[in-house]
Amino acid sequence: MKRLFYSSAIYTALGLLSGLFYREMSRANDFEGYSQLNVTHTHMLVLGTIMFLVFLLIEKNFSLTRNHKLFNWFFITYHVGLLLTVAMQMTNGIMTLKGIEASPAIAGMSGLGHIFLSVAFILFYVLLNKSYEFKKH
Template sequence: MKKLMYSSAFYTLLGLLSGLFYREMSKAENFSGYSQLNVTHTHLLVLGTIMFLIFMVIEYQLTLTAHKQLFNYFFYIFHLGVLVTVAMQFINGIAAMKDFSVSPAIAGIAGLGHIMITIAFILFFVLLNKRINANNTNRL
């Protein structure tokens, strides 16, 4: 459970720092348009902070960590997916503010981050199903 709590706190810190970075960078560059840097703050707070708080509540109710290997796959793939996705948002956002062009590979890497998040959610629902079935069996 502490892994989930520390993860939530980590993403809260990253989310707040990314919001600060966006505000200061947009002021420094005198930038008022849209860039992907605008949404990194929200992505980190929602996919990181809020999701890990939700995972923590579900862990408390269903003990997801009882399936240690499956839980770890989900946990680390989710982290990797969120961090890769947000890193590519940072690169695209900074490039937009600096008026640089970026390689289409950045979009491809961001797509891989989204795929990792999708795989992590699939693993999460498999894990959730196993724990619900285990809890129902224990109640009989």
């Protein structure tokens, strides 16, 4: 349970710092348009902070961590997916602010991050189902 709590707290800090980074980078580059930096802090706060708080509440009721192996797969896959997605958003956003055209590889890496997140959600539902079935008996 502590890993879920600490993950939420860390994503809160990262989300707030990325919002500050976006504001200062936009100001320093006299940029007023849209870039991926606009939504980086939102992704971290919602998919990081809020989702890990939701996972924590579900853990309290269903003891997801009881199935250590599957939980670890979910936990690691989710972090990799979220961090990869956000890193590519930041890279794309910084390039936009600097007037550099982003490579299609950045979109591909971001897509890979989204795939990791999708797999993590599938693992989460499998884990939740197993925990629910265990609790029923």
